[in-house]
Amino acid sequence: MKFGIYFAFWEKEWKVEYEKYIKKVADLGFDILEISCAPLPNLSDADLFRLRDMAKDHGIILTAGYGPTAEQNLSSSDPKVVAKAKAFFTDLLKQLEKMEIRSIGGGLNSYWPVDFSVPFDKKRDWEIGVKNVRDVAHVANECGIDYCLECLNRFEGYLLNTAAEGVAFCEEVGLPNVKLLLDTFHMNIEEDSFSGAISTAGKYLRRLHTGEANRKVPGKGRIPWFEIGNALHAIGFDGDVVMEPFVMEGGTVGSEIKVWRDLSDHADEAQLDRDAKDALAFSRYVLGRE
Numbered sequence: 001m002k003f004g005i006y007f008a009f010w011e012k013e014w015k016v017e018y019e020k021y022i023k024k025v026a027d028l029g030f031d032i033l034e035i036s037c038a039p040l041p042n043l044s045d046a047d048l049f050r051l052r053d054m055a056k057d058h059g060i061i062l063t064a065g066y067g068p069t070a071e072q073n074l075s076s077s078d079p080k081v082v083a084k085a086k087a088f089f090t091d092l093l094k095q096l097e098k099m100e101i102r103s104i105g106g107g108l109n110s111y112w113p114v115d116f117s118v119p120f121d122k123k124r125d126w127e128i129g130v131k132n133v134r135d136v137a138h139v140a141n142e143c144g145i146d147y148c149l150e151c152l153n154r155f156e157g158y159l160l161n162t163a164a165e166g167v168a169f170c171e172e173v174g175l176p177n178v179k180l181l182l183d184t185f186h187m188n189i190e191e192d193s194f195s196g197a198i199s200t201a202g203k204y205l206r207r208l209h210t211g212e213a214n215r216k217v218p219g220k221g222r223i224p225w226f227e228i229g230n231a232l233h234a235i236g237f238d239g240d241v242v243m244e245p246f247v248m249e250g251g252t253v254g255s256e257i258k259v260w261r262d263l264s265d266h267a268d269e270a271q272l273d274r275d276a277k278d279a280l281a282f283s284r285y286v287l288g289r290e
């Protein structure tokens, strides 16, 4: 198991320069920095190679996270949107390949955050999504990238809310690099059991996002971490455990994640660093049995 953190713990915007965070998470002892794909379309090849080399020099594995916009929705019933979405993902996957990033995760079969004021047909959108995810996943496979679909709670998505739905979708797509990303925040809302969901995901589970029920760092709340650790070991999980805490209000991140109060206890950056480091030690012990 490798352990990481999503950069946005420290940020209020999605588009940032990642150099600072490669260095920071290496200093804090993480294996992985997860970045958002949002800034990547604006980066040159030289920028991508510089980030790749910097990560290598610091012993950091980069993973990618992304919430596609409504115009990048592979499950859209509008063929023009699908064509744009496929072009977007094809370009993005080639950028990730240049950075030697081996997995992308998020609501990649749909869009985020879903606008529930717009009517939708789950069965129709599922079928469209299976076909288009298969096409994009072929490109990902050529780039050596696992395409990890995140099961999101009902307030953020409607196609994949549970591990069981995620497995059914992966099986319909039927490609070896289409896998699942489970997230304890979403699981806490949708799943009957954490261990049951991890067992259901089984070999499809590639990445686990961790955070407490209110998205504080692991170890500060009531998510059953020992049960989760046991379940990961029972399936022989050898993927990535990436904490995805959000504790600060404000900015685009605070607004889209719906953080309406300070959950950091007025932490400054040094305190956020200590919280991340403590959560890493906790995660390595409880989940990784290190």
Ligand SMILES: [Mn+2]
Pocket (backbone or CB within 6 Å): 150, 183, 209, 244
């Ligand atoms: Mn997540």
